[in-house]
Amino acid sequence: MAHDASHLPVQDPVALLRERFVAAIDAAFPTLRAEGVAIDPMIVASKQAELADYQSNAAMGLAKRVGKPPREVAGAILAKLQLDDVCEPVTAANIAGPGFVNVRLRKDAIANALMSMDAPSLGVALSGEPHTIVVDLMGVNLAKQMHVGHLRSPVIGDAIARLFERVGHKVIRQNHVGDWGLNIAMTTARVMRLASEGTLSIDRITLDDLDKAYAAAQAECQRDMAGLAAARQWHMGPKVIAELEAQVDGATNAFLEARKTLVALQAKEPATYAVWKKIYEVTMRTCIEVCQLLDVKVTDADSAGESSYADELAPMVDDLISRGIAVQDQGALIVRLDGSGLAIPTGEESIKEPCLIRKTDGGYLYATTDVCAVRRRVQKLHAHRGVYVIDARQNLHMRQVFLTSKLAGYATHPKTGKFAQLEHAAFGSVLGEDGRPFKTRSGDTVKLADLLRETFERARQAVQSKCDERNVTLSPQELEHTSRCVGIAALKYADLSTDKAKDYLFSFNRMLAFEGDTGPYLLYAVVRIKNIFRKAAETGVLAGEGSSWKQGPIGVNAPAEKTLALALLRYPGVLQSVGATLDLHRLCQYLFEVAGCFASFYDQCPVLNADDAAVRASRLRLCDLTRRVVEDGLGTLGITAPERM
RNA sequence: GUGCCCGUAGCUCAAUUGGAUAGAGCGCUGCCCUCCGAAGGCAGAGGUUGCAGGUUCGACUCCUGCCGGGCACGCCA
Numbered sequence: 147m148a149h150d151a152s153h154l155p156v157q158d159p160v161a162l163l164r165e166r167f168v169a170a171i172d173a174a175f176p177t178l179r180a181e182g183v184a185i186d187p188m189i190v191a192s193k194q195a196e197l198a199d200y201q202s203n204a205a206m207g208l209a210k211r212v213g214k215p216p217r218e219v220a221g222a223i224l225a226k227l228q229l230d231d232v233c234e235p236v237t238a239a240n241i242a243g244p245g246f247v248n249v250r251l252r253k254d255a256i257a258n259a260l261m262s263m264d265a266p267s268l269g270v271a272l273s274g275e276p277h278t279i280v281v282d283l284m285g286v287n288l289a290k291q292m293h294v295g296h297l298r299s300p301v302i303g304d305a306i307a308r309l310f311e312r313v314g315h316k317v318i319r320q321n322h323v324g325d326w327g328l329n330i331a332m333t334t335a336r337v338m339r340l341a342s343e344g345t346l347s348i349d350r351i352t353l354d355d356l357d358k359a360y361a362a363a364q365a366e367c368q369r370d371m372a373g374l375a376a377a378r379q380w381h382m383g384p385k386v387i388a389e390l391e392a393q394v395d396g397a398t399n400a401f402l403e404a405r406k407t408l409v410a411l412q413a414k415e416p417a418t419y420a421v422w423k424k425i426y427e428v429t430m431r432t433c434i435e436v437c438q439l440l441d442v443k444v445t446d447a448d449s450a451g452e453s454s455y456a457d458e459l460a461p462m463v464d465d466l467i468s469r470g471i472a473v474q475d476q477g478a479l480i481v482r483l484d485g486s487g488l489a490i491p492t493g494e495e496s497i498k499e500p501c502l503i504r505k506t507d508g509g510y511l512y513a514t515t516d517v518c519a520v521r522r523r524v525q526k527l528h529a530h531r532g533v534y535v536i537d538a539r540q541n542l543h544m545r546q547v548f549l550t551s552k553l554a555g556y557a558t559h560p561k562t563g564k565f566a567q568l569e570h571a572a573f574g575s576v577l578g579e580d581g582r583p584f585k586t587r588s589g590d591t592v593k594l595a596d597l598l599r600e601t602f603e604r605a606r607q608a609v610q611s612k613c614d615e616r617n618v619t620l621s622p623q624e625l626e627h628t629s630r631c632v633g634i635a636a637l638k639y640a641d642l643s644t645d646k647a648k649d650y651l652f653s654f655n656r657m658l659a660f661e662g663d664t665g666p667y668l669l670y671a672v673v674r675i676k677n678i679f680r681k682a683a684e685t686g687v688l689a690g691e692g693s694s695w696k697q698g699p700i701g702v703n704a705p706a707e708k709t710l711a712l713a714l715l716r717y718p719g720v721l722q723s724v725g726a727t728l729d730l731h732r733l734c735q736y737l738f739e740v741a742g743c744f745a746s747f748y749d750q751c752p753v754l755n756a757d758d759a760a761v762r763a764s765r766l767r768l769c770d771l772t773r774r775v776v777e778d779g780l781g782t783l784g785i786t787a788p789e790r791m
Numbered sequence: 792g793u794g795c796c797c798g799u800a801g802c803u804c805a806a807u808u809g810g811a812u813a814g815a816g817c818g819c820u821g822c823c824c825u826c827c828g829a830a831g832g833c834a835g836a837g838g839u840u841g842c843a844g845g846u847u848c849g850a851c852u853c854c855u856g857c858c859g860g861g862c863a864c865g866c867c868a
Contacts, residue, residue, distance in 0.1 A: 188810090190807060190810090191807075192811095193806090193807080193810095193811080193814090194811075194812085197811080201810090201811090203809095203810060206810080206848065206849075207809095209848075210847095210848090215848090216848065242811070243810085243811050243848095243849090244810080244811080244848050244849065245848085246810075246811065285868095287868080324868065327867090327868075328867085329867080329868075452868090475865080476865080476866085477866080478865065478866050479866095480865065480866095497794090498793075498794075498864090499793095499794090499863095499864060499865070500865065501865085502865040502866060504866085505865090505866040506866055507866080509866080511865090511866070511867080511868080512867080512868045513865095513868095515868095538795085538796065538861095538862075538863095539862055539863060540863090540868095541794095541795060541796080541862085541863070542794075542795075542863055542864065543863090543868095545795090572795095572796080574796085574797090574861090574862095575861085575862090608830090612830065615830095616828065618828085643804080643805095644803085644804055644805085645804085645805085647796065647797085648796085648797070648804090649796095649797085649861075651803065651804095653803085656803070656816090656817075659816090659817075659830085660830045661816085661817085661829095661830060661831080662815090662816045662817060662830090663803095663804085663815065663816045663817090664816085664830090666830065667816095667830065667831090669830090670828090670830050670831080671830095671831095673828085673830095674827085674828065674830095674831085677827075677828065678827055681827060681828095682827085685827095687827095716807095719807090720807090723807080723808095727808080729808095731804090731805080732805090732807080735805065735806090735815085738815080738816090739815090742815090742832095745831055745832065746831095746832065746833090748827080748831080748832085749823090749829095749831070749832045749833085750832085752826075752827065753827055754827045755826065755827060756827095791830080
């Protein structure tokens with residue numbers, strides 16, 4: 147058995163080595179388990195290929211516990227290790243530095259691991275029960291054009307959603323549409339007024355019209371509200387405020403009209419509601435169009451607008467009051483999160499700033515809606531986990547909403563009785579190449595539609611000129627498809643390949659660059675592999691062999707083959723760890739590494755021109771597996787590779 | 792004032808969550824297409840990880856204090 151690796155159920159070498167090292171540590175230090183110490187062998191892929199394939203970092207941590215020098219501990223573990231069937235012989239020379247244990251896999255073990263990974267799942271398996279995960283990945287506002295500020299959330303959120311789906315969880319996407327409140331009422335009121343004046347046709351209204359109406363309505367009401375706000379800020383008392391309100395309402399009808407419209411909307415008064423509905427449809431149509439352009443999986447079915455919570459707010463607030471969760475403070479209704487009232491659950495951090503639930507005038511705030519959304523997502527949708535892919539500037543707000551929901555019991559999962567895991571996947575702002583907020587030359591905000599158009603146009607030119615260079619002719623349809631793939635890859639990879647918590651420097655030139663760590667580079671790696679198989683089919687190299695190469699053994703002999711193989715084997719582990727941390731840039735970095743390994747392999751190891759049929763078959767399998775891993779990983783990021791480019 | 796995020800090569804970013812000599816890409820200097828597409832590969836130069844302490848076998852990572860930048864802080868969303 148010791149030398150028969152062919153039947154080992156090896157998929158992930160890390161898992162196998164973990165088992166073997168746990169057994170060895172158990173045998174070397176039997177008292178540990180009795181003491182209830184969790185044994186973590188800390189197996190990790192080695193950073194330096196010249197030292198090892200994998201290493202265990204356990205000895206150093208164990209040293210203090212067992213009262214022996216780390217290298218001695220490593221020696222004791224090593225004495226009990228049984229790895230002959232999968233690793234090259236392990237001797238005292240494998241102990242390095244302070245007590246690292248280095249191991250090198252046998253080539254046949256690598257090959258076996260690769261072959262067991264060569265399945266539709268690519269070795270990715272769900273450990274434990276599938277969870278229901280709500281991903282809040284978009285929050286478009288009614289009657290407003292989408293702009294650069296709306297770019298990151300769907301790109302990052304969709305990737306996170308796809309990742310959870312890929313590892314086997316149930317994902318519910320939520321587009322938290324800003325479709326309710328006074329601002330919307332103001333716009334609705336203005337649109338109705340313009341329509342009755344005959345200067346606007348509601349049937350033919352565009353998002354551009356709405357965008358203008360929104361801004362104009364804001365301006366109409368703004369100066370009046372500014373006066374009110376000043377009066378309130380200086381604590382001039384309800385009497386003065388009331389007088390000002392009267393003055394203001396008399397001066398312009400806009401503010402009064404907006405409030406009346408809000409009441410009408412809340413009552414679903416037919417004429418008003420119909421206009422609102424039209425505004426909603428026009429906004430959402432372009433929103434969904436943008437999602438399709440970006441290849442972001444968000445549909446109308448994922449929309450859960452603020453309006454959908456409107457009727458639930460009053461009863462929820464009553465519930466909060468009756469149970470003493472919310473209390474009056476300076477005329478408003480708040481939930482204290484600093485521990486002065488309700489006790490903060492263990493493991494949660496208190497927050498000094500209270501959560502404002504209801505205004506002095508009785509109106510609700512966005513925190514009210516967001517708490518309500520937590521309640522629905524956990525209580526009705528049964529979310530075990532809620533991921534909010536929202537601008538980092540909302541961090542305090544999100545923490546307040548989460549803690550309020552927990553104090554209210556809304557975040558307690560109905561089945562498990564435990565808090566749902568609520569997390570703010572915060573991301574930074576989009577900056578221009580000058581390091582300042584991304585704007586047009588004239589200083590306006592960049593419309594998302596314009597940004598996408600320019601991306602695809604630049605991608606098309608890049609693809610076209612490359613094809614001219616190579617004497618490749620693409621049909622107009624294929625050019626169109628390839629350009630979209632390249633554009634999407636460039637845009638998304640640039641966004642996803644850095645730590646999302648940081649601000650993100652947007653640069654067309656960099657993301658669409660012909661060389662380097664970019665989306666197009668990864669697509670190119672995939673296309674090169676596809677070309678090999680196309681060429682094989684065209685030239686009949688595989689004629690007579692059929693698809694027999696798919697079953698043949700994989701040989702891992704050349705250095706480049708081994709490096710590539712070890713990289714491929716890390717894939718399931720990378721997906722798993724990224725699923726826990728939501729650090730998508732690690733998946734990007736991994737894919738870039740695999741693509742790099744493949745490029746070296748491609749350079750050094752002839753595939754179709756291999757010396758003999760067995761090597762050729764083996765390398766074809768390696769190519770195929772590489773292609774599937776990279777395409778699978780890119781797909782998880784929401785990126786699709788074309789056939790040719 | 793309080794809180795959150797950040798500070799790494801000239802530029803843009805990483806660093807397996809405390810592991811070995813801090814790595815990539817761009818740019819720069821050299822090589823490699825009679826051979827599966829060079830959007831590629833190989834090699835080189837480039838660093839006191841903002842500063843000062845501390846924790847330990849080991850710190851870019853954790854703790855404390857400064858310096859510098861961004862953001863947020865009850866009746867907008």
